[in-house]
Amino acid sequence: MSFSRQVIASCIYPELIDSDKMPLDVRERAKTLLECIGGSVGCYSDTIGIPIMRDSVSDFLTRRDEGVPSASGNIFITHGSDHGFGLLLTMLVRGDRSPLVGVLTPVPSQDFGNALVASGATAVPYYLDGQQGWRLHTEELQRALRSAREVCDPIALYVINPGDPTGHVQSRESMEEIIRFVYEEKLLLFANEDHQDILIGEGCMFISYKKVLAEMGSPFSDAVELASIHSASKGFMGEGGLHGGYLELVNFDPSVQIEFDRLISLLGLPIIGQLALEVMLNPLQPGEPSYEQYQEEIQHIRETLVHNVTRAFEVLDSLPGISCEPINGGASMFPRLHLPHIAIHQAKEEKLPDFFYCSRLLEQTGLCVCPGSDLGLPEGTYHIRLCIMTSVDTMEEVLRRLGKFHKQFMKDFS
Amino acid sequence: MSQKEVNGSSHRGKVLTLETMNQNVRQVEYAVRGPMVLRAVQIEEELKKGVKKPFTEVIKANVGDAHAMGQKPITFIRQVLALCAYPALLEDDKFPEDAKLRARRILDGCGGQSIGAYSASQGIECIRKDVASYIEKRDGGIPSNHENIYLSTGASDAIVTMLKLLICGEGRTRTGVMISIPQYPLYSAALTELQGVQINYYLDEDKCWGLDVGELRRSLTAAREHCNPRALCIINPGNPTGQVQSRQCIEDVIRFAKEEGLLLMADEVYQDNVYAEGCVFHSFKKVLFEMGPEFSSVVELVSFHSTSKCYMGECGFRGGYMEVVNLDPEVKAQLTKLVSVRLCSPVSGQALMDVVVNPPQPGEPSYATFTKERAAVLADLAEKAKLTEESFNNVPGFHCNPVQGAMYTFPRITIPQKAIDQAKAAGQAPDQMYCMKLLETTGICLVPGSGFGQREGTFHFRMTILPPKEKLKYVLEKIAEFNAQFLQDYS
Numbered sequence: 001m002s003f004s005r006q007v008i009a010s011c012i013y014p015e016l017i018d019s020d021k022m023p024l025d026v027r028e029r030a031k032t033l034l035e036c037i038g039g040s041v042g043c044y045s046d047t048i049g050i051p052i053m054r055d056s057v058s059d060f061l062t063r064r065d066e067g068v069p070s071a072s073g074n075i076f077i078t079h080g081s082d083h084g085f086g087l088l089l090t091m092l093v094r095g096d097r098s099p100l101v102g103v104l105t106p107v108p109s110q111d112f113g114n115a116l117v118a119s120g121a122t123a124v125p126y127y128l129d130g131q132q133g134w135r136l137h138t139e140e141l142q143r144a145l146r147s148a149r150e151v152c153d154p155i156a157l158y159v160i161n162p163g164d165p166t167g168h169v170q171s172r173e174s175m176e177e178i179i180r181f182v183y184e185e186k187l188l189l190f191a192n193e194d195h196q197d198i199l200i201g202e203g204c205m206f207i208s209y210k211k212v213l214a215e216m217g218s219p220f221s222d223a224v225e226l227a228s229i230h231s232a233s234k235g236f237m238g239e240g241g242l243h244g245g246y247l248e249l250v251n252f253d254p255s256v257q258i259e260f261d262r263l264i265s266l267l268g269l270p271i272i273g274q275l276a277l278e279v280m281l282n283p284l285q286p287g288e289p290s291y292e293q294y295q296e297e298i299q300h301i302r303e304t305l306v307h308n309v310t311r312a313f314e315v316l317d318s319l320p321g322i323s324c325e326p327i328n329g330g331a332s333m334f335p336r337l338h339l340p341h342i343a344i345h346q347a348k349e350e351k352l353p354d355f356f357y358c359s360r361l362l363e364q365t366g367l368c369v370c371p372g373s374d375l376g377l378p379e380g381t382y383h384i385r386l387c388i389m390t391s392v393d394t395m396e397e398v399l400r401r402l403g404k405f406h407k408q409f410m411k412d413f414s
Numbered sequence: 415m416s417q418k419e420v421n422g423s424s425h426r427g428k429v430l431t432l433e434t435m436n437q438n439v440r441q442v443e444y445a446v447r448g449p450m451v452l453r454a455v456q457i458e459e460e461l462k463k464g465v466k467k468p469f470t471e472v473i474k475a476n477v478g479d480a481h482a483m484g485q486k487p488i489t490f491i492r493q494v495l496a497l498c499a500y501p502a503l504l505e506d507d508k509f510p511e512d513a514k515l516r517a518r519r520i521l522d523g524c525g526g527q528s529i530g531a532y533s534a535s536q537g538i539e540c541i542r543k544d545v546a547s548y549i550e551k552r553d554g555g556i557p558s559n560h561e562n563i564y565l566s567t568g569a570s571d572a573i574v575t576m577l578k579l580l581i582c583g584e585g586r587t588r589t590g591v592m593i594s595i596p597q598y599p600l601y602s603a604a605l606t607e608l609q610g611v612q613i614n615y616y617l618d619e620d621k622c623w624g625l626d627v628g629e630l631r632r633s634l635t636a637a638r639e640h641c642n643p644r645a646l647c648i649i650n651p652g653n654p655t656g657q658v659q660s661r662q663c664i665e666d667v668i669r670f671a672k673e674e675g676l677l678l679m680a681d682e683v684y685q686d687n688v689y690a691e692g693c694v695f696h697s698f699k700k701v702l703f704e705m706g707p708e709f710s711s712v713v714e715l716v717s718f719h720s721t722s723k724c725y726m727g728e729c730g731f732r733g734g735y736m737e738v739v740n741l742d743p744e745v746k747a748q749l750t751k752l753v754s755v756r757l758c759s760p761v762s763g764q765a766l767m768d769v770v771v772n773p774p775q776p777g778e779p780s781y782a783t784f785t786k787e788r789a790a791v792l793a794d795l796a797e798k799a800k801l802t803e804e805s806f807n808n809v810p811g812f813h814c815n816p817v818q819g820a821m822y823t824f825p826r827i828t829i830p831q832k833a834i835d836q837a838k839a840a841g842q843a844p845d846q847m848y849c850m851k852l853l854e855t856t857g858i859c860l861v862p863g864s865g866f867g868q869r870e871g872t873f874h875f876r877m878t879i880l881p882p883k884e885k886l887k888y889v890l891e892k893i894a895e896f897n898a899q900f901l902q903d904y905s
Contacts, residue, residue, distance in 0.1 A: 002502075015508075016503075037730075042726075083757065240532040270760040272731065
């Protein structure tokens with residue numbers, strides 16, 4: 001986004017604030033931010049985030065959730081969503097004491113199994129429904145919980161909404177079910193809402209877990225311990241490398257919340273990441289010089305995504321042996337491969353079938369995608385994950401290579 | 415809305431309580447940002463509200479944050495980073511060519527030519543190569559391989575990563591890590607969180623905080639009774655003590671590490687901050703290799719550096735690296751795996767590190783200005799180091815070792831028995847009580863020596879030498895005044 005980068009560059013090199021090379025709103029924003037961060041982006045940040053940043057986050061959340069209040073004391077700035085999730089895990093684990101703490105985690109999802117193991121917790125998979133748009137069923141959560149209780153002490157439920165790679169956006173009803181579930185089973189609720197900025201499905205709306213929780217009223221709204229995770233890494237900002245994100249804690253024990261501060265003290269938060277976050281959450285207003293360009297850039301990104309998804313479905317629909325659930329959000333597509341028996345058989349000699357497919361795809365076309373087995377899916381179904389957050393031309397090329405390869409593959413193994 | 419109003423109350427027990435959470439986290443103490451700072455922030459709030467105090471501002475001489483104390487950033491560095499952040503500026507002729515050259519190189523190493531893209535977890539390859547070249551040049555040609563370089567979120571991140579790798583075992587076989595006392599509390603905090611065993615070895619205050627192998631041996635022998643010592647950490651130049659170890663000393667440490675089978679962790683973040691005449695920074699790696707293959711092919715060494723200190727002072731960027739030497743290849747593979755589980759370090763910090771290791775060369779447009787600015791920062795620090803040492807040694811009851819390097823002074827102070835008794839009755843460390851009173855009386859925020867560790871019965875505080883000269887003079891005066899009053903009050 002031009003505006004955010006202009007602001008960041010001006011904060012890094014304040015000579016730009018005095019020159020007229022930058023639009024007025026950029027210069028004013030940079031000036032304000034610099035004053036709040038102690039005059040230089042080179043200063044240490046406060047350990048849980050610069051106060052003005054935390055205020056910006058809580059203001060944003062109050063606006064986003066249409067009045068559901070947010071207090072900056074419940075906001076912790078992070079390096080991004082993975083970092084936020086890692087912090088939560090660190091708070092939970094109890095060393096090597098048996099039983100290990102367990103976190104119910106969705107499958108398929110990005111492989112943070114490692115992060116969980118590295119932290120000393122156990123990942124307890126619950127399977128999203130690949131036949132129904134990757135919905136979450138409470139029965140499946142109950143099954144997962146029951147099996148978890150035999151091997152660990154399950155203490156939290158981790159949900160990703162909008163889902164990645166699944167592209168699923170939860171309905172309010174589904175979210176209420178989840179909340180009821182965690183309330184009854186006495187679990188913490190961790191909601192990764194990193195992809196909330198851009199929805200693809202027509203008519204799809206993002207509602208935050210916090211809002212749903214608040215609107216459910218007592219006894220849920222003041223009991224369920226919810227941690228929401230968001231960052232500037234995804235959506236229209238896409239600034240993963242800058243490391244700006246936040247956690248909001250709702251209904252956590254205040255004395256535990258103080259310990260968070262102690263935990264975060266050890267390493268430092270980059271200032272630049274917080275600048276990116278601040279601009280994302282405190283966008284331009286109509287009338288400001290850079291407003292139109294800013295809106296255009298967001299629109300362009302949204303349109304590109306929608307276009308990419310539409311094109312992808314067109315291509316996939318024309319191919320045999322490949323199907324995909326609707327994509328309503330997130331940055332990925334997760335088509336299912338209906339592989340011929342011969343392929344499955346040959347694959348099993350060396351590796352998992354979808355991995356086999358992906359290796360051949362890479363070797364033959366230079367296209368690198370992720371096999372579904374990497375995202376925790378069990379044997380029997382095969383998927384690939386590809387990124388749709390790319391330029392129209394790149395997407396076209398991706399689809400061309402995939403289409404050609406896939407047709408040949410299905411022929412070779414029929 | 416206030417936090418209390420938002421949070422409300424619930425009668426149901428919480429899932430996550432002080433009892434059910436990670437107990438190691440509760441025990442972590444980090445004095446540099448501990449209770450003193452909390453109180454300092456409160457006082458700042460009070461001043462803002464117009465509460466009358468014997469001073470008009472809080473002076474935060476507790477943390478090594480150069481820019482917060484008014485140190486100017488280096489122009490060239492900020493130019494390159496601005497170009498990286500907003501590449502449209504590459505068209506702007508106000509920016510010098512050498513800055514643009516470096517920005518383009520960095521952007522070429524970034525996904526999609528953007529510092530907003532995630533990088534490989536170990537760090538952008540061309541930057542690691544530049545770091546390796548820098549190390550080779552610094553160490554007189556001793557080769558450095560970029561595959562042994564890991565870019566990190568400040569040096570702290572890399573230090574914690576290594577500790578994670580090292581700590582294992584149970585009971586008597588639990589990993590022990592030797593750290594110098596006084597020490598930078600990151601080490602003790604990390605060891606607490608990771609449940610490693612802290613093994614203290616004392617620096618010798620009477621010998622300018624020198625390191626004595628006899629003391630290393632004493633400490634190690636005692637530690638072997640109850641844990642499995644596997645690593646030795648050393649900070650050179652030292653924090654909080656400011657000593658610059660002699661070459662002989664470094665050789666002695668290397669020899670000791672080889673004899674005793676210890677991995678060496680050399681925290682060298684202050685390597686450019688050397689002031690005292692006759693003092694020179696010797697990198698552990700250079701000395702190791704100059705000791706010949708008997709040592710250089712065997713001793714496992716990890717060196718750490720950062721962009722937060724030296725002449726750059728860019729704490730907010732979180733740039734850093736570690737170089738691993740002689741690590742078992744399989745262990746190194748595990749390290750790479752451990753690092754890959756998490757995100758890369760912030761790309762803007764990686765970019766900054768690239769500029770630090772790739773500064774303007776003679777003949778380049780920015781060379782003169784860069785050299786001048788760098789020299790000015792270091793000269794200013796050197797002057798303040800000397801001023802502080804002299805000033806404190808004129809304070810009755812203070813003994814201040816020369817500030818040979820780094821950014822801090824760690825004088826030994828005298829606390830009368832009456833004050834010691836009062837502090838102990840209040841459950842406070844005596845130097846903490848001293849520092850609290852100093853804060854309340856003068857607005858000057860320091861860190862009590864008890865936060866760093868010190869010999870039993872001695873008291874210290876750590877003060878940074880970062881405030882601008884005039885402010886520093888004021889601080890030194892005020893401390894002297896306060897001290898005189900304190901001694902009188904408790905005589």
